[in-house]
Structure formats: structure tokens, C-alpha cells
Amino acid sequence: xxxxxxxxxxxxxxxxSIVEMADPKLxxxxxxxxxxxxxxxxxxxxxxxxxxxxxxEEDLEAASELARGAEPAEKEFLxxxxxxxxxxxxxxxxxxxxxxxxxxxxxxxxxILEIRGAExxxxxxxxxxxxxxxxxxxxxxxxxxxxxxxxxxSDMGGYNSISLLVKGEDAWRRLKHEAGPHRVQRVPVTETQxxxxxxxxxxxxxxxxxxVEVEIDPSDLRIDVYRSTGPGxxxxxxxxxxxxxxxxxxxxxxxxxxxxxxxxxxxxxxxxLRARLLKAEQDRVSEEMxxxxxxxxxxxxxxxxxxxxxxxxxxxxxxxxRLTLYRLDQILMGDLDEISDALLLxxxxxxxxxxAEE
Numbered sequence: 001x002x003x004x005x006x007x008x009x010x011x012x013x014x015x016x017s018i019v020e021m022a023d024p025k026l027x028x029x030x031x032x033x034x035x036x037x038x039x040x041x042x043x044x045x046x047x048x049x050x051x052x053x054x055x056x057e058e059d060l061e062a063a064s065e066l067a068r069g070a071e072p073a074e075k076e077f078l079x080x081x082x083x084x085x086x087x088x089x090x091x092x093x094x095x096x097x098x099x100x101x102x103x104x105x106x107x108x109x110x111x112i113l114e115i116r117g118a119e120x121x122x123x124x125x126x127x128x129x130x131x132x133x134x135x136x137x138x139x140x141x142x143x144x145x146x147x148x149x150x151x152x153x154s155d156m157g158g159y160n161s162i163s164l165l166v167k168g169e170d171a172w173r174r175l176k177h178e179a180g181p182h183r184v185q186r187v188p189v190t191e192t193q194x195x196x197x198x199x200x201x202x203x204x205x206x207x208x209x210x211x212v213e214v215e216i217d218p219s220d221l222r223i224d225v226y227r228s229t230g231p232g233x234x235x236x237x238x239x240x241x242x243x244x245x246x247x248x249x250x251x252x253x254x255x256x257x258x259x260x261x262x263x264x265x266x267x268x269x270x271x272x273l274r275a276r277l278l279k280a281e282q283d284r285v286s287e288e289m290x291x292x293x294x295x296x297x298x299x300x301x302x303x304x305x306x307x308x309x310x311x312x313x314x315x316x317x318x319x320x321x322r323l324t325l326y327r328l329d330q331i332l333m334g335d336l337d338e339i340s341d342a343l344l345l346x347x348x349x350x351x352x353x354x355x356a357e358e
Contacts, residue, residue, distance in 0.1 A: 120199020
């Protein structure tokens with residue numbers, strides 16, 4: 001049931017946000033400006049739908065009034081018109097209920113995906129590369145931009161770990177559901193007898209944080225520089241361009257070595273550090289941080305999986321929503337739409353159920 005008083009308050013808040021955004025003084029405080037712009041955009045969708053409902057209700061009332069005193073032929077037309085408006089109203093109210101569901105505070109943010117080989121040795125590292133390429137192709141399909149923040153290649157051409165920055169308005173809403181252990185079942189390139197092996201890689205999704213959102217005290221940082229290394233540990237640079245930053249209060253460590261410039265590596269390391277600190281603070285507010293992080297990456301074990309990729313059967317199964325698709329080849333080429341849409345629908349259904357129970 002829609003609460004008109006609540007919706008009228010949203011409408012008033014929306015009008016105030018328009019006035020505030022027109023004031024040049026707002027942009028002297030970048031954090032406040034971002035908050036107002038984000039809230040304005042959120043309210044705009046709600047208020048627009050609410051106004052459509054009010055207009056449709058007025059149309060329905062007018063049609064009903066006219067029908068009461070109309071001639072039979074005209075009355076039949078007006079009744080049909082009223083029925084069409086009622087159908088439209090039901091649809092609009094359903095759409096508004098969805099917009100009024102609790103919003104993820106990270107919606108609209110860019111995403112940092114951290115992908116690591118977990119259980120299964122070098123095969124897990126090779127699978128980590130497959131996942132990274134899948135997300136890059138998916139991002140291209142969605143019109144997002146991807147930047148490789150860091151990568152640690154493994155001996156056989158996979159990744160021990162890789163971090164991707166995905167930039168796009170809808171990136172967080174979709175990619176947050178990719179967080180967790182991913183299991184693969186296939187014949188590894190190292191297998192000589194054609195046996196199927198099971199291994200896993202983990203994906204962590206972090207919302208990118210703005211500098212003004214996460215203030216880092218330089219005295220809380222320990223910064224080490226060293227020479228970049230490649231697979232096998234050999235040096236790939238003659239200068240100390242690699243950077244490792246340790247945030248002493250939290251114990252979080254971020255290392256970057258992909259750029260040739262120490263300054264660039266330091267900037268990227270701070271970018272990832274801010275994202276991790278933001279996520280840690282959000283987790284602390286909502287629940288114990290370690291529990292939330294484990295819910296994303298688990299122990300990396302093959303039995304703790306959100307999704308299974310079976311190459312022999314060309315099958316992908318998302319265990320959270322019991323969805324199985326027999327087109328693994330297309331999914332690895334970035335066609336994640338069906339899985340992503342199903343996960344969003346499941347999230348919406350759970351939110352609606354929770355709202356109804358309250």
C-alpha cells in the first residue's frame with residue numbers, strides 16, 4: 001500500500017534538491033554536491049512515477065464522472081477507457097513500489113573486482129584469467145569502461161590475482177552479485193590423461209570510493225617501494241617503481257607494480273585502499289566485517305561456490321537461484337545478461353517479500 005504522505009515528502013525533498021543544485025555555493029563542498037546529486041537522481045524516478053499515478057487517478061475520476069451522465073454509446077466507451085486507466089494505474093503502482101524498496105547505498109558507483117586463483121593450483125590461476133576476460137567482455141557489452149589496476153601473472157599465463165576497475169552507472173548493481181567463489185570443472189592443460197579436474201577462483205566486489213569519502217591520514221600508512229617482478233619472480237624493471245602500501249590501523253595491504261611510474265602505482269594503490277576501507281566501514285555498520293567478507297569469498301574452497309562452470313557439458317549453474325544454462329561458451333564471451341537479470345529479479349523479490357513481512 002502506497003503512503004501518500006511519504007510520497008508527498010519525497011516530492012517536497014525533490015523540489016528542494018532542484019533549488020540546492022542550482023546554487024553555485026553547493027559545489028564548494030564536493031562531498032555534499034555528490035550527495036545531493038545522487039539523492040536528486042534517486043528521487044527524480046520516484047517523483048516522476050508518483051506524478052504519473054496522480055495524473056492517471058485524475059483521468060480515472062474524470063472518466064468515471066462523465067460516464068455517470070453519458071448516453072449509452074458514450075458510456076460504453078468511457079467505461080472501457082476507465083478500465084484501461086485502472087490497468088495502467090496498477091502497473092504504475094507496482095513500478096513505484098519497486099522504486100521505494102531499500103536502495104543499496106553503493107548503487108551508481110564504479111566497481112573494483114579482485115579476482116584470485118584459489119583452490120586447484122595453476123589451474124585455478126588459469127581460471128582466474130578466464131573470469132577476468134569474461135567480465136571485461138561483459139563490460140564491453142554493457143558499455144562500461146574497464147581499467148586493469150593490477151595483475152600478478154602466474155607461471156603458465158594465468159593470474160595469481162588481478163584487479164579491474166569497472167566504470168559504469170549500472171556496474172555496481174550488477175557486478176556485486178559476482179562476488180564469491182566460482183568453481184570450474186574441466187580438463188586442465190596440464191592433464192595428460194584427459195581427466196576432469198575441479199578448481200576454484202574467488203571474486204571480490206568493492207565499491208570505488210571518492211577521495212573525500214575516505215580520508216586517509218598519511219601517518220597511518222607504511223609505504224615500501226621495490227622492483228617489479230614477473231612470473232617466476234624475475235625482475236621486469238630496473239627501478240624501484242612497484243609500491244606496497246600498508247594501512248597500519250586496519251592491517252590492509254595493497255601492492256601495485258603494473259605501471260612504470262612509482263607515482264602512478266602509488267595512486268592506484270591508494271585508489272584500491274580507499275575502496276577496501278569504504279567497504280570495511282560499510283560492513284562494520286551493517287554487520288561484523290569478517291563475516292561479510294567471508295560471505296563474499298568464503299574460504300575459496302570448491303564446496304563453497306556461488307556458481308559452477310562445467311566445460312564438458314557446456315553448462316553454467318548459479319547455485320543461489322538454481323539457474324542452469326547450457327551455453328557456457330557464450331557466457332564466457334561476456335553474455336552474462338540472463339544470469340545478471342535473474343539475480344537482480346531475485347534480489348528484488350527478496351526485498352519485496354521482506355517489505356511485505358514488515
